[in-house]
Amino acid sequence: MTRNPAPADRHAGPGRPPQTEIIVDGDPVRAVDGISLAAVLVGERRWGLRRNPVGGDPRGPFCGMGVCFECEVTVDGRPWVRACITKIYAGMRVETTAGGEAPHDR
Amino acid sequence: MTAERGTAGYTAGYGEVVERDVVIVGGGPAGLTAAARLASAGLTVTILDEQPELGGQYYRRPAPAVAGHWGDHRPEGGRLIAQVRAAGVECRTGHLVWGVDDDGRTLLASDAADHPVRLRARRLVLATGAFERAFPFPGWQLPGVTTPGFAQHLAASDHTSIGDRVVLAGSGPFLLPVACSLLDLGVSVAGIAEAGRPYRPSLRALGTLGHPARLRELASYTARLARARVPIWQETVVLRADGRDRVSSVTLAAAAGPTRPVRTVEVDALCVGYGFRPQTDLARMLGCEVRIDAASGDAVPVTDAAGRASRADVYVVGEAAGIGGVHAAKARGLAAAHDILARETGVTVPASEARRTMSARRRLERFIALTDSLYPGPEALLATLAPALPADTVVCRCEAVRAREIRTVAQGSADGDLNATKAWTRAGMGPCQGRECGFAVAGLVRSVTSGAGAGDGGARVEIFPSRLPVRPVPLATLLELAGPESQKGDA
Numbered sequence: 151m152t153r154n155p156a157p158a159d160r161h162a163g164p165g166r167p168p169q170t171e172i173i174v175d176g177d178p179v180r181a182v183d184g185i186s187l188a189a190v191l192v193g194e195r196r197w198g199l200r201r202n203p204v205g206g207d208p209r210g211p212f213c214g215m216g217v218c219f220e221c222e223v224t225v226d227g228r229p230w231v232r233a234c235i236t237k238i239y240a241g242m243r244v245e246t247t248a249g250g251e252a253p254h255d256r
Numbered sequence: 257m258t259a260e261r262g263t264a265g266y267t268a269g270y271g272e273v274v275e276r277d278v279v280i281v282g283g284g285p286a287g288l289t290a291a292a293r294l295a296s297a298g299l300t301v302t303i304l305d306e307q308p309e310l311g312g313q314y315y316r317r318p319a320p321a322v323a324g325h326w327g328d329h330r331p332e333g334g335r336l337i338a339q340v341r342a343a344g345v346e347c348r349t350g351h352l353v354w355g356v357d358d359d360g361r362t363l364l365a366s367d368a369a370d371h372p373v374r375l376r377a378r379r380l381v382l383a384t385g386a387f388e389r390a391f392p393f394p395g396w397q398l399p400g401v402t403t404p405g406f407a408q409h410l411a412a413s414d415h416t417s418i419g420d421r422v423v424l425a426g427s428g429p430f431l432l433p434v435a436c437s438l439l440d441l442g443v444s445v446a447g448i449a450e451a452g453r454p455y456r457p458s459l460r461a462l463g464t465l466g467h468p469a470r471l472r473e474l475a476s477y478t479a480r481l482a483r484a485r486v487p488i489w490q491e492t493v494v495l496r497a498d499g500r501d502r503v504s505s506v507t508l509a510a511a512a513g514p515t516r517p518v519r520t521v522e523v524d525a526l527c528v529g530y531g532f533r534p535q536t537d538l539a540r541m542l543g544c545e546v547r548i549d550a551a552s553g554d555a556v557p558v559t560d561a562a563g564r565a566s567r568a569d570v571y572v573v574g575e576a577a578g579i580g581g582v583h584a585a586k587a588r589g590l591a592a593a594h595d596i597l598a599r600e601t602g603v604t605v606p607a608s609e610a611r612r613t614m615s616a617r618r619r620l621e622r623f624i625a626l627t628d629s630l631y632p633g634p635e636a637l638l639a640t641l642a643p644a645l646p647a648d649t650v651v652c653r654c655e656a657v658r659a660r661e662i663r664t665v666a667q668g669s670a671d672g673d674l675n676a677t678k679a680w681t682r683a684g685m686g687p688c689q690g691r692e693c694g695f696a697v698a699g700l701v702r703s704v705t706s707g708a709g710a711g712d713g714g715a716r717v718e719i720f721p722s723r724l725p726v727r728p729v730p731l732a733t734l735l736e737l738a739g740p741e742s743q744k745g746d747a
Contacts, residue, residue, distance in 0.1 A: 167325035182415065184319030188406075189414030195524075197399035197502050204656035208501050210399030212653070212692070214406025215313055216306055217387045219687035220653065234406070235307050237319065 172242040187233040187244065188214060188221050198248035199223050199233065208248045223247070271372030276300045276346075278596060279363065279377035281353050281538060284312020285582050286574025287383030288336045289589035290596075295343035297597050302346040302375065304365060306727075309349055310337045312385055313405065314582050318413040329412045348373075354727045356541050361569070363538075379569055379596050382539050382557075383589065386532040386575035389634060390692045391426075391641055392659075394649045395497030396528070404434040404527040411437035418443070419525025423506050425449035425494045427631050428531040432477035439484050446521050448481070449492040451511045451530070451637060454630035492518070493641065497526055511632075514644040530634060533695070534576045540722035542570055548719070549578070551633040553698065555719045561614065562595035563588050571596070584620040587613060634695070642699035651700065652693040654686020662700045672705030674698055678720060689727075690720040 170183040174196065181190040188211045191199065198208035199221055211221035214234045221233040224245040233244075278294050280287045283305035295301045303310070309317045315333025318326075328334060341347060350368030353375075357364055363375040388403040395401065400419065404426065407418040411434075421444045424431045435445050455478060481488065495509035495517050507520045539557045540546060545566035546555040557572040559565050565572050571592040574585035590613050594605045604610075645651070647660035661681050670676035674697070677683065683697050684690030690697070698719060 165325075167321040169321075182319065182325075183321040185322060185414040185416065186409070189410050189416040192410060192418060193414075193416040199399075202397070202653070202656055204654075205650070207397065207656075208399055209397065209653075210502075211402060211406060213388065213403050214409045215387065215403075217688060217691050218653065234409075237308050 170238060170240045172238050172240070172244060174244045175246055181238060184237050184239075187223070187225070187231075187236045187238050187242070190238055191221075191223075191233060191244075191246075196246070199246045200248055271374060272367075274302055274346075274373060274375045276302045276375070276377045277600060278302075278379045278381060279375045280304070280381040280383055281363070282312065282383035282385055282574065282576070283307070283310035283337075283347070283349070284383060284385050284574060284585065285314055285333075285336070286385075286576075286585040286589035287312070287381065288315070288340050289586045290381050290383065290571075290573060290593040291345045292336065292340045292343050293590060293593035294596060295340070295345045297601065297603070299596075299600060300346075301344075302348060302377075303340065304348045304351040304353055304375070306352050307349060308368075310340070310347055312383075313409075314585075316409055316413045318415075322413065322415050326415050352727055353538060356538075360543065378600065379571065380542070381563075381571045381573060381589075381592055381596075382542075382565075382576055383572075383574045383585075384535040384538055384576040386534050386579055387691055389530040389533050389695055390528070391530055391637070392645065392649050392651050392653075392693065392696050393494045393496055393528075394646055395499065395503065396494075397650050397653050398497055398499050398503045399501065400499065400503035400524060401497050401526045401528065404431055404529040407525070407527045408434045408437055411441055415441070417441040418527065419523065420444060421446055421523050422525045422527060423447055423449065423508075423521050423523050424527050425451075425492075425506070425508070426529040426531075427451040427637065428529070429454075429474055429627060429631070430529065430531065432474065432481065434527065435486060436477050436480050439480065439486070445481075445484070445486045446523060447487040447489055449489045449494065449508050451491065451493050452630070452632040453490045455488060455490060489519070494526070494528055496646075511640060514641060530637060531631070532575060532579045533691075534578060535691075536572075536576055537689070537722040537726040539565060539570070539572050539576065541726065543567060544570055544572065551628065551635060552579075553635045553638065553695070553719075561591065561617070563592035564595060580620060580624045584617065584624060587617045587620060591617065638695070638699035638702070642696065642703040645696070645700065651696050652681070652683035652686065652690075654688055654692075655682040655684075657681045657683040657693075659700060662697055663704050666701040667704045670701075672701065674701050674719075675721065677701050684720050687727075694720050 168183045169180050171180050197210040199210050209220045212218045216232050216235040222230045223233050225231040226243050277299040278301045280291050280303040283303050291301050291303045311317045311333050351365050353363050353365045355364040365373040367373050388405050410416040410418050423446050438445050491511045492508050493511045493514050495507045497503045498505050503526050505522050506526045507517045533554050536555050545558045549556045556578045557565050563571040563573045573588040573592045598604045645659045649659045651659050665680045666677045
């Protein structure tokens with residue numbers, strides 16, 4: 151079996167980095183202030199962000215650099231915002247449209 | 257000096273108008289290097305980038321909270337950006353350059369609030385960078401399947417792991433540092449599937465060929481991976497990814513016979529990439545001549561040693577001018593800046609500085625050729641992978657077009673023509689504009705039309721043409737650009 155060390159905070163400074171809270175599909179989510187929205191969603195393992203308009207299957211972030219448009223979500227009422235090139239701020243309201251069976255929906 | 261926002265001489269339409277000596281599109285290593293040099297010599301310079309901050313992909317800035325706690329993975333990027341700002345460059349981030357106006361030289365952009373901006377310059381520097389080369393497989397559209405670059409960004413800028421158990425696949429040296437970044441975050445890297453066979457004991461011997469530093473870097477990654485007991489499966493490709501709403505396993509196959517499974521691995525993320533492709537849409541839209549690179553099949557703008565394109569007022573630098581890595585990108589940015597300074601100010605840079613820049617470029621280009629030779633060329637990969645792609649595979653992610661339809665149309669009504677295939681199937685017509693599927697669609701079309709392809713001397717441009725807009729443009733931008741009349745008519 152592969153055993154990987156877990157030196158996640160090997161180089162970390164003391165304490166915790168500043169956090170902020172955003173709202174994702176009505177749920178409060180806390181994350182490190184100013185990181186990308188895609189990182190927050192993937193960090194929470196909320197992968198399905200939208201449905202393909204043709205096939206209806208769930209899609210999530212793919213390229214991470216604004217090229218593929220798979221991570222589009224609605225931010226503060228503005229549609230088609232690419233989560234991978236958007237940084238979070240306190241109180242940001244995010245709506246995903248994967249709907250129905252997406253793993254993070256209830 | 258701070259550049260003024262001018263409006264003189266150009267009043268057609270609405271929206272903000274920017275006029276400069278030089279406008280640079282792309283705030284990565286090449287664009288930043290050119291900007292700093294040009295502005296410090298007194299030219300008015302605007303640099304635009306789509307991302308919320310300068311740095312491009314390579315120098316992507318971590319959030320201050322991340323940098324403060326875990327450190328900055330590339331502090332030299334932060335220093336270069338500071339230098340650009342100090343030199344008085346007008347920095348416009350969150351700006352999407354999506355097209356060229358009818359005059360053939362005014363750039364059309366939208367700002368962070370979707371308002372239109374037009375930009376005109378005496379010299380345009382295109383530093384639009386590169387994007388990762390994808391090749392489809394059944395299940396690649398599942399959430400949790402990403403590019404290696406995304407995993408790297410999450411790790412380096414956001415200190416976030418893409419998954420708990422990950423397989424990396426594809427080809428090229430980039431897979432190694434990504435795997436190491438994941439290990440640093442405590443992720444279990446189940447293995448790396450490399451389509452070629454670049455890693456062997458003789459890799460060490462290559463270190464004597466004049467580029468020890470860069471090869472040492474590669475060797476240090478392989479050593480780190482060996483210590484963590486991460487297997488590297490060579491001559492291995494992804495056969496398919498499975499999962500219901502998200503990837504849960506990946507099945508691998510031998511690259512030589514990519515139809516028979518050899519191994520299935522449970523994962524919660526799968527990152528697949530075959531190196532990088534130059535982003536040349538804007539160059540092509542501006543009418544710059546491109547050539548098809550024989551090894552990669554990619555369109556590469558034709559430039560002289562200074563980066564000057566077939567249009568005298570346009571320069572293409574960095575990865576957009578051909579994949580070469582960060583050092584080559586910066587060298588190209590600097591060479592273009594020197595050429596522009598000579599033409600705009602009549603002041604030639606000191607011969608010693610110019611000579612240094614050029615010889616650094618030549619050395620780097622030899623190194624690029626050497627690393628490229630370690631990995632299978634994209635065209636060779638296409639020849640193996642495209643014919644084996646299962647008929648049901650979604651090839652165009654945006655329009656959900658499957659391999660079967662592409663083959664049928666390519667053989668039938670499109671008669672082997674790539675663009676006709678695109679028009680008939682809609683493959684490559686979604687928001688990504690064929691960036692993700694274009695390579696594969698070209699390979700599929702070629703694989704079913706015997707005779708055409710590698711041997712035809714590149715007479716036919718086997719890539720999708722550049723289309724306006726290069727990115728989907730917010731409707732609000734278009735309405736505002738067209739002026740109040742259109743908005744009234746639309747309401």
